[in-house]
Amino acid sequence: xxxxxxxxxxxxxFLLSLLILMSLxxxxxxxxxxxxxxxxxxxxxxxxxxxxxxxxxxxxxxxxFFKAISLFYMSLLVYLIMIPxxxxxxxxxxxxxxxxxxIMSDVGGMVIGRIFKGKKLxxxxxxxxxxxxxxxxxxxxxxxxxxxxxxxxxxxVVIILFTLxxxxxxxxxxxxxxxxxxxxxxxxxxxLLPGHGGILDRIDGIIFALPLGILIFSI
Numbered sequence: 672x673x674x675x676x677x678x679x680x681x682x683x684x685f686l687l688s689l690l691i692l693m694s695l696x697x698x699x700x701x702x703x704x705x706x707x708x709x710x711x712x713x714x715x716x717x718x719x720x721x722x723x724x725x726x727x728x729x730x731x732x733x734x735x736f737f738k739a740i741s742l743f744y745m746s747l748l749v750y751l752i753m754i755p756x757x758x759x760x761x762x763x764x765x766x767x768x769x770x771x772x773x774i775m776s777d778v779g780g781m782v783i784g785r786i787f788k789g790k791k792l793x794x795x796x797x798x799x800x801x802x803x804x805x806x807x808x809x810x811x812x813x814x815x816x817x818x819x820x821x822x823x824x825x826x827x828v829v830i831i832l833f834t835l836x837x838x839x840x841x842x843x844x845x846x847x848x849x850x851x852x853x854x855x856x857x858x859x860x861x862x863l864l865p866g867h868g869g870i871l872d873r874i875d876g877i878i879f880a881l882p883l884g885i886l887i888f889s890i
Contacts, residue, residue, distance in 0.1 A: 677866075678865035680866075681865070681866075682866050683867075686864075686867075686873070690774075694763075694767050697763065701752070701753055704749065704752055705749055707870055707874060708745045708748060708878075710869075710870040711745065711871045711874055711878065712741055712742060714860040714861050714869045714870060714871040715737075715851075715860070715871055716738055716741065717861070718848075718851045718852065718854075718855045718857070718860060718871075719733075719737040719738065719851070720734060721855035721856070721857065722855050745878075748878065748881065748882055752766060752881075761821070764818065764821045764822075765884055765889070766881065766884075766885065768814065768818050768821075768822075768884065768888075769837055769880055769883070769884025770881060771814055772814060772834055772837045772838055772841065772884065773837070773838075773841040773874075773876040773880040775807075775811045775813060775814060775838075776808075776810060776811050776838045776841045776842060776876060776880075777807070777841075777845070777876065778810055779803075779806035779807040779808070779809055779811065780799065780803040780804060780806055780810075780842070782806060782810070783802055783803055783805065783806020783809070783810075784799065784800045784803025784806060785803075786802075787800070787803075787806075788800055788802065789802045790802075793846060795850045795853065796845075796846060796850075796853075799845075799846070799849075804842060807838055807841075807842055808835055808838050808839075811834050811835070811837070811838035812831065812834060815830055815831065815834060822888075825888075833887050833888065836887065837883055837884045837887075838880070840876075840880045841876030841877065841879060841880035844875050844876040844877075844879030844880065845875045847875070847879075848860070848871060849875075859872050860872050
């Protein structure tokens with residue numbers, strides 16, 4: 672096993688352990704999400720700064736605009752998670768379910784994409800294929816049998832549609848951050864997670880999928 676693979680494995684075990692703790696303890700969930708949101712915002716602003724690196728007037732305006740919008744969005748996301756129903760078990764299940772959909776979408780895209788390859792999905796991210804995108808949808812549906820007893824207020828067809836919609840949003844979020852990295856001419860948003868890049872690299876889909884999941888299941 673090479674050193675890079677070892678790093679990825681160790682980091683993956685850490686992230687999986689953190690996810691399990693987040694699902695078991697509310698205080699771990701809340702604290703983790705706040706810390707992750709702050710780091711992700713810093714990494715996002717670093718990308719924007721590299722894209723609009725010149726200090727002319729328009730670039731300063733663009734940097735300020737993206738800084739303000741992203742800070743507002745991340746703050747709203749934290750508020751959306753923390754304030755309404757911290758002790759509501761169903762609310763916690765929605766959060767975990769939405770996060771897992773995004774994770775499974777990433778895994779499905781990587782596994783199916785590497786096996787079947789085929790036509791590229793977009794020029795934004797050359798490694799992403801149409802088969803990988805289909806794999807993302809399929810893998811996200813694998814979660815339904817595990818969570819259906821907690822979502823018994825919804826018809827199966829509705830759960831499937833919601834799951835696919837959250838997966839689609841996660842994939843779009845992934846592509847959006849990939850576009851920004853390409854514009855900034857960087858491979859990763861940071862080197863905080865050995866073998867994985869930055870926090871934003873790991874949650875690029877989650878930060879878009881999570882609020883949508885909370886919104887559609889809550890309504």
